[in-house]
Every structure is written in structure tokens, then in C-alpha cells.
Amino acid sequence: MSETDLRTHAEEIHEQFSDRLDIDVDDVEERLDTLVNEYKVPASEARRSVVNTYLDEAGMDRDQLGGGGGGNEQVDLADVDAPEEWVDVRATVVELWDPRADAVAQVGLLGDETGTIKFTKWSKSDLPELEEGTSYSLRNVVTDEYQGRFSVKLNRTTTIEELDEQIEVGSDSVEVEGALVDIQSGSGLIKRCPEEDCTRVLQNGRCSEHGEVEGEFDLRIKGVLDDGEEVTEVIFDEEATEELTGITLEEAKEMAMDALDTTVVADEMRADILGRYYRVTGPTFGRYVLADDQERLTGTVDADELLIKARSI
Amino acid sequence: MATTPTREVARRVFAREFNDASYTFKESDDDRAPVYVLLPTGQRANRVFLVGTLTETEDVGEDSEYWQGRVVDPNGDTFFMYAGQYQPDAASMLRELEPPAYVAVVGKPRTYETDEGDVNVSVRPESISQVDEATRDRWVVEAAERTLERVRRFRDADPEAPDIDEYVAMAHEEYADDVEPYRQSVVGALESMEDAAEASAD
Numbered sequence: 177m178s179e180t181d182l183r184t185h186a187e188e189i190h191e192q193f194s195d196r197l198d199i200d201v202d203d204v205e206e207r208l209d210t211l212v213n214e215y216k217v218p219a220s221e222a223r224r225s226v227v228n229t230y231l232d233e234a235g236m237d238r239d240q241l242g243g244g245g246g247g248n249e250q251v252d253l254a255d256v257d258a259p260e261e262w263v264d265v266r267a268t269v270v271e272l273w274d275p276r277a278d279a280v281a282q283v284g285l286l287g288d289e290t291g292t293i294k295f296t297k298w299s300k301s302d303l304p305e306l307e308e309g310t311s312y313s314l315r316n317v318v319t320d321e322y323q324g325r326f327s328v329k330l331n332r333t334t335t336i337e338e339l340d341e342q343i344e345v346g347s348d349s350v351e352v353e354g355a356l357v358d359i360q361s362g363s364g365l366i367k368r369c370p371e372e373d374c375t376r377v378l379q380n381g382r383c384s385e386h387g388e389v390e391g392e393f394d395l396r397i398k399g400v401l402d403d404g405e406e407v408t409e410v411i412f413d414e415e416a417t418e419e420l421t422g423i424t425l426e427e428a429k430e431m432a433m434d435a436l437d438t439t440v441v442a443d444e445m446r447a448d449i450l451g452r453y454y455r456v457t458g459p460t461f462g463r464y465v466l467a468d469d470q471e472r473l474t475g476t477v478d479a480d481e482l483l484i485k486a487r488s489i
Numbered sequence: 490m491a492t493t494p495t496r497e498v499a500r501r502v503f504a505r506e507f508n509d510a511s512y513t514f515k516e517s518d519d520d521r522a523p524v525y526v527l528l529p530t531g532q533r534a535n536r537v538f539l540v541g542t543l544t545e546t547e548d549v550g551e552d553s554e555y556w557q558g559r560v561v562d563p564n565g566d567t568f569f570m571y572a573g574q575y576q577p578d579a580a581s582m583l584r585e586l587e588p589p590a591y592v593a594v595v596g597k598p599r600t601y602e603t604d605e606g607d608v609n610v611s612v613r614p615e616s617i618s619q620v621d622e623a624t625r626d627r628w629v630v631e632a633a634e635r636t637l638e639r640v641r642r643f644r645d646a647d648p649e650a651p652d653i654d655e656y657v658a659m660a661h662e663e664y665a666d667d668v669e670p671y672r673q674s675v676v677g678a679l680e681s682m683e684d685a686a687e688a689s690a691d
Contacts, residue, residue, distance in 0.1 A: 355499070355593070355628070357536075357616075358616070402499045403631075404499065404500060404635045407496045407497075407499075409496075446616070447619075450593070450618040451540065451593025451624065452593070452624055474621075474623045474624075476623070476626065477626060477627050478630075479679045479683060482633055482679055486675045487676055489640070
């Protein structure tokens, strides 16, 4: 346990009690230091013990504590299904992305056995660096939701503890089958914002973040698979779109050039794939399945067994 | 994910049952709440997906184009669809397609009452695409499977039981209690596939 980590814990504990007790961060740190460095108590236990001491002094219950003190439910990432819940997670940092704003210290993807979720760590929270590939216990993180996708936010009351064990990241890949019943707007030949780390799709040549920009062409299909019981939205990237439609990015650009219109590409794709049956496998991202692999279902289907059943009831 | 509005699933139903689905309802008072037709086997449908043979197209509009399409299922029963200026893609498909052709149609069920007081059920297509026979065959088996599931659920349900599925209960209320014609449409559709398979094997 390094000095700075102890200091962080001390500051957080101080923060939790600041409006109830007149305590000094140095005092808190000293107590932690004694437990950790003299008595060789693990940091989490030391923290628990120190918090308990102050709870007694303040005459408070653990429940009254504004975060940081534990008592949250430890959840599997796949079970995060509501915003603004305080939870604990145990997860591996799968990927770190480059933060787009100064307010964000770190952003990336966490994973556990059940799946993955985006995380954001604010600069002002002053938390230790997370490293890619390392597993952590993250206590007191807040869930968030944006357009149906969930994420967790680390905040100044979050405690980060590196785990000795490695948390396996489960594949959240799913297989869906059904008829392609819709191709949504924003499909076909699209333009993306060329700004670094911005891949937003342009609307009428404008990026919602960077305004008017010279876009870069890309191919994409946002489609809907429907099996009569459930609908699944699927995103096909350039490679998957090419495989699905046989149209390459270059060909799409030529088609658009000839017609002086980019929408001809989506129209052509529609005619080729709408109303056909597909099987798609890939990871889920929010409510979407990102197609890694797709197959048109063209084989004959056996009706015998069903006919026997239909005659028998 | 309760915050994301969910897209309505497209039901699979043969024309015989679809054309009998004359009862419509909404689940809330909101003007924009989706309208459902009640399938006689006890399921609500706000959207359908069907594949069949387009046998005839006709512009039945008076002032502006209004295209009627007839799509026949393997039992010889007909789905009627109408597309006008508000369904430009579907209307232009009906204008351009040369029957007979296999088509896949995604659309919304619509009902209207005739002067004689009958309720006609039709499809307002969102999209129409020309497909191959393999796609048609897959749809027939799928529609048979889904219909059979509904028939079985309807028959297994006790109309007096308090925990009965609400749409099955509604179907008992609004329609005859007999779902046998729809089981027969499943048998008929699957038999036609067998016949076709045998014919091509000979």
C-alpha cells in the first residue's frame, strides 16, 4: 500500500465525515497507516475499521454514510440495467480509450464473466490510474444510461483495489436469427467526422460535436432482425456490410458519384437484403448486436416434423 | 431498458387468420399509442411480416395513385395491401413489380368497415421486396410454427382461469372459440410444401 493510496483513502473518509465530525485528514491517514504498515492489515479492512471508529464517534449508522463505506450490492456487469444506482463491481480493464475531454481522466471498457460495460473516471475525482489488463474491485461506482446503453462512472467516493486474481472477461457474443425487416436511416454510404477520436456520423455534412467538417466515407447498415417473437437491432460495419451486400466502399462511392446522390447505395442494399432471413453472431453493445459474422439462411427447411405435430393436436 | 421505446415485433400469420382479425384496440389513451389487431388465436399484432406470391397489382386511386396488391399464401388465401403517397417505396414497388413474383412484405395491419358492416383487414406496407422461393419456403414453415404455437396455447388455456393470458381471454371474448380453421391452415400450408418437394423429386 503506497503513501498516496493511503492518502486517497484518508481524503475519502474525511470527505464522508466532514459535515458530521471535525476531523483532520492527517489523523485519518495516521490511523490507516498504523493499521496497514504496523499491523499489516489489508487496506480495505483498515479502511473499514477506521470508518467504524468514526461512525461510533459520530453516532451514525453505516447506512447514513454518503458512499465509500461499502454496503452496496456487488453486481455482475450484465445485470446493470438501470441508471443512477450505486454498486460495487469486480472487473478487468479490457480497453482504455483516449479521453475526449479534459474532465475525463480515463475512459474505457470493463469486463467480467458476464460481459462488458463502458466506464468513465473523472479527472476531479483524483483516483489512481487503472491499467489495461488488470483486475480491480471498484466500490461505490454509479451506473448511468445513454440511449439505452449502460455505463459506470467512477467518482471521488469510489475505492479502487487491485485484485490478485484475474477476472476472466466472458464473451457476451450472441447469436440471433430472423428476417431482416427494416434498414434504418443512417445506413448505406455514410460520412463520419474526421476529427481525432470522433467517429460521429455526419448529418447534412455536420458533426454534432465539431460542426461543419469534411467527412470521411464509410459503409454501415443498421438493420432489424425479427423472428416473430423478438426484434434485435444489428449494426453491420464496413466489412460486414460488404459481406452482406457484396458492395465495397469503392463501389458504393462510384454508385453515389454516378447518381450524384448517396442514398442510392442504401436503396440498392435494401433491394438485396430486405425481407431475407439471416443468422448473425457478435457482441452486444447496448441494445445493438455488432455483427462479427453473418450468414444468409437459404437452405431448405424441414416441414415434416412440424406437419406431424400440426396433424396431431 | 425500459427507457428505450421498443419496436413492435412483426407477427407471422397466414392470410385466413389475418383476414379474420377484425377486432382492434389500443393499450393506452395516448393518441399516438400503437393500434393492435387481435389475432383470433389470442395474440396482439401491430406489425406483420409475410412472404407470398404477388398475383395482381392495380392502381385503385381516384385523384392520386393508390396501389392495391394481392399476395397469396400457400393455402390460396389472399393478403390485401394498399400503398399510396405516404408509402412511396411500397407504392413504387407495386407499380413496378410484374406478377407473379414472390414478395416479402413488412407492414401494419389496418381494418375498415364496409358499407355492409363487414370489417375488412388489410396490410399497409412499410416495405416490399422481391425474394426467392427459399425465402418463401422458410416463411411458410416459420408462420406454421408460430401459428401452431398460438393454437396450442389457445387450446391449453382455460377461459375461466384467472391467470389466463390476457389476449387469449380477449380472443375468447371477441371471436368464436374455434381455432380449428387456423390449425387447418397450418396443415394445408405444410402439405403444399411436401407436395412441392415430392413433385420436384420426381
